[in-house]
Amino acid sequence: MAQVSYLFKEVSLPQLKAACSGCSLKELCLPVGLGTDEIAELESFIHRGRAAKKGEYLYRAEAPFTSLYAVKAGCFKTSVISEDGREQVTGFHMSGEIIGMDAISTERHTCSAIALEDSEICEIPFVQLEELCRKIPALQRHFYKVMSREIVRDHGVMLLLGNMKAEERLAAFLLNLSQRFQSRGYSPRAFHLRMTREEIGSFLGMKLETVSRIFSRFQDERLIRVSNREIELLDMLRLKQLLNGCSSK
């Protein structure tokens, strides 16, 4: 799994499972060991439990920036649209992940976030978070780390898009999902895809037909079992080897 975790450094805290059942702002707090007073202050301005129906925009590109969002439950995709209308999915985001940080730079969102299933989120007003970060050094440090982790993840995606073949990208994608489900207490072997073939393709830089074909090929080779959006990883070892192994390239 080393290779994959290198590609996509993600939250993988054991505590996350517990955290997710409550509010994912715990993901924001726990690692820095805040006192109860401090957590109370943090919770005082976070808007918890906002819901987003499947297909709903959490925010749109160009919209003014006010808040970050922590995914509490469900799944979102974020994507940028180029001027000539091409969509690039920049990520799929699960419980415990924080999105919207791209908007800090220009104070407008640069990508859109759409719920892939009925979801819940916490809204974190940025100005207040900023202020609290000044008072609590550990929280400040933690927030820097969260942003830095996003940069590292993005570099991993660049490596994926720039250096890998379609087959390798899809294997990396499946193993990454597997790992993220596992760290949330779900099975790493069998899971449900929340996104369409087209969205997977957009994220991985290939066409939906290619995604479909490679799924079929993987299934023929007994690497996975696919039934619509249900995925079962039958041979994780060989999937991993697909990433490193093809040293021919």
Add this chain to the structure above:
Amino acid sequence: MAQVSYLFKEVSLPQLKAACSGCSLKELCLPVGLGTDEIAELESFIHRGRAAKKGEYLYRAEAPFTSLYAVKAGCFKTSVISEDGREQVTGFHMSGEIIGMDAISTERHTCSAIALEDSEICEIPFVQLEELCRKIPALQRHFYKVMSREIVRDHGVMLLLGNMKAEERLAAFLLNLSQRFQSRGYSPRAFHLRMTREEIGSFLGMKLETVSRIFSRFQDERLIRVSNREIELLDMLRLKQLLNGCSSK
């Protein structure tokens, strides 16, 4: 140029030219309007004027993280290496840009930075920057923006790698360089490439032969003039159209 600036949101401050002649930490300060005392404190812990010879590593992946670096003069590339040895160049960095932010998350560098020409840098010890950010809200906000801008830039590169053909990528690359040279007070029409064809190819997700062929093709079509690493943009308009125009894809 709108399209290009969307792809790669970069520093493009008019003040930058002046700043570069001094120390690029001004890039870190000016936009937030610090007082002289505050600048003095910032300068007190920044190690200015460290030099790096062409080919020298500024830092290597896996090395412990202590400082960010502001490029004062010259040019660096940053790259990640996958376990099976493939290199992905994640960016080329010119004066006024800050690198090393990926290392905050794990407290180890995740990519390597190499000088592409004799260069000078400012070293910014992170712990002290963090502390000063707590005292100066405007500096804190500015640093969040710098990190956020890196995320936005990375998303632009994803769009480039995921959605564009080789020809479009190279056009986008040239226009991006053009814009960055211009914002530093150099000619946007003619400039010297600091990197090899292979490094360009690694950044853009293609082979060096493809880079070379497309340069030649662009030259045949009177879009650019290439002579070794000297580039002259002859028809910026058509180069831009190459990006948006190919709406066939």
Add this chain to the structure above:
DNA sequence: CGCCATCTTGATTTTCGTCAAGGTTAGTGG
């Protein structure tokens, strides 16, 4: 129950990578 979105599969074309050969340039040491 029927419709629309999504998915699969095949045939064909396009793009780009691979392999190979030769040319050019910059840097080095005599």
Add this chain to the structure above:
DNA sequence: CCACTAACCTTGACGAAAATCAAGATGGCG
């Protein structure tokens, strides 16, 4: 200052990978 060398670049021929185009199948949802 010049010769030499290694790194870098260009170009061609060929092949592999993935996009495109097209047709039909499947399934979820109102």
